[in-house]
Amino acid sequence: MGGTKALAALINSNKGIIARKKVATGTGKDAAEYLKSLSGIIKDIVKEYKLKDEQIAAVCVGVAGSVNPHSGVITFSPNLGLKDFNIKEALGELIPYPVLIENDVNLGALGVKYYGLGKNARDMLAVFVGTGIGAGFIFDGKLFRGANFAAGEIGHIKVEEGGPLCGCGNHGCFEAVASRTAIDREIKKELKKGEKSILKEFAASDKQIKSKVLANAVKKNDKLATKHLTRACKTIGNVLADITNLLNLDLIVLGGGVIEALDKFMMPIIKESFYKNALPTSSKGLKILATKLGDDAALYGGIPLAEEFLNIKV
Numbered sequence: 001m002g003g004t005k006a007l008a009a010l011i012n013s014n015k016g017i018i019a020r021k022k023v024a025t026g027t028g029k030d031a032a033e034y035l036k037s038l039s040g041i042i043k044d045i046v047k048e049y050k051l052k053d054e055q056i057a058a059v060c061v062g063v064a065g066s067v068n069p070h071s072g073v074i075t076f077s078p079n080l081g082l083k084d085f086n087i088k089e090a091l092g093e094l095i096p097y098p099v100l101i102e103n104d105v106n107l108g109a110l111g112v113k114y115y116g117l118g119k120n121a122r123d124m125l126a127v128f129v130g131t132g133i134g135a136g137f138i139f140d141g142k143l144f145r146g147a148n149f150a151a152g153e154i155g156h157i158k159v160e161e162g163g164p165l166c167g168c169g170n171h172g173c174f175e176a177v178a179s180r181t182a183i184d185r186e187i188k189k190e191l192k193k194g195e196k197s198i199l200k201e202f203a204a205s206d207k208q209i210k211s212k213v214l215a216n217a218v219k220k221n222d223k224l225a226t227k228h229l230t231r232a233c234k235t236i237g238n239v240l241a242d243i244t245n246l247l248n249l250d251l252i253v254l255g256g257g258v259i260e261a262l263d264k265f266m267m268p269i270i271k272e273s274f275y276k277n278a279l280p281t282s283s284k285g286l287k288i289l290a291t292k293l294g295d296d297a298a299l300y301g302g303i304p305l306a307e308e309f310l311n312i313k314v
């Protein structure tokens with residue numbers, strides 16, 4: 001579930017993604033409208049592939065925000081404009097299948113663990129860098145959710161005392177310094193001051209500079225883009241080193257638009273600052289890799305989610 005669109009896939013562990021569909025959902029401010037488009041896309045797929053109701057084991061919904069996967073309540077999703085909303089019940093009234101929910105980043109981590117680079121990992125962190133920075137933890141092969149199902153909010157680790165304002169209201173959070181939004185903000189700030197760059201058209205633009213545009217700028221040795229991306233990478237490496245010193249993980253997987261578009265540039269810098277700051281005993285044997293699963297990571301995460309909550313094989 002996104003704020004303005006939903007992406008759906010028909011999926012099982014045998015064939016992977018069998019079909020996918022995208023639908024515009026409106027703003028997400030009207031829950032009834034939103035659910036109608038969501039149930040519509042599900043019914044369309046079932047109809048198109050001539051599936052029987054009993055062939056659908058579950059509908060797994062990924063939500064940007066905090067959720068309770070047991071009760072099916074979206075506790076708070078600013079993107080969707082939903083608060084304390086039981087989507088399991090509400091969507092369950094519109095479709096004849098069990099509805100499961102999970103935070104979208106957690107779903108992504110599950111996807112990476114079971115269908116991506118994490119297959120052989122026991123203790124893994126999946127980090128997604130985009131508009132914000134989120135992470136999902138796998139401990140001992142299982143998703144770690146925390147007491148209030150809010151584990152993995154690494155985007156709000158404080159990295160800069162008195163730093164830039166974060167969406168959460170605090171200053172100097174990791175994502176306020178190293179997300180794509182932060183890179184975009186810093187580049188534009190310097191463009192406004194007259195700094196030379198091939199990105200100069202963005203100086204007065206409300207649009208975020210896309211990852212592909214950043215990648216192109218780096219390819220052309222644009223100093224401004226290179227400077228701010230390098231800064232973000234160093235911060236990412238430092239935070240991942242802190243987490244590794246704390247948890248002694250065996251795998252860190254990085255994903256999200258900016259990493260996927262710029263992995264060749266970003267990963268070496270991230271790794272350099274990581275190994276400079278991680279303790280040798282904590283980082284020994286650890287792998288840091290970039291996923292190529294993209295949005296599909298969260299889609300794949302639906303399979304282990306259904307298997308966990310319904311105790312079935314999908």
Ligand SMILES: [Zn+2]
Pocket residue numbers: 155156166167168169170173
């Ligand atoms: Zn924050």
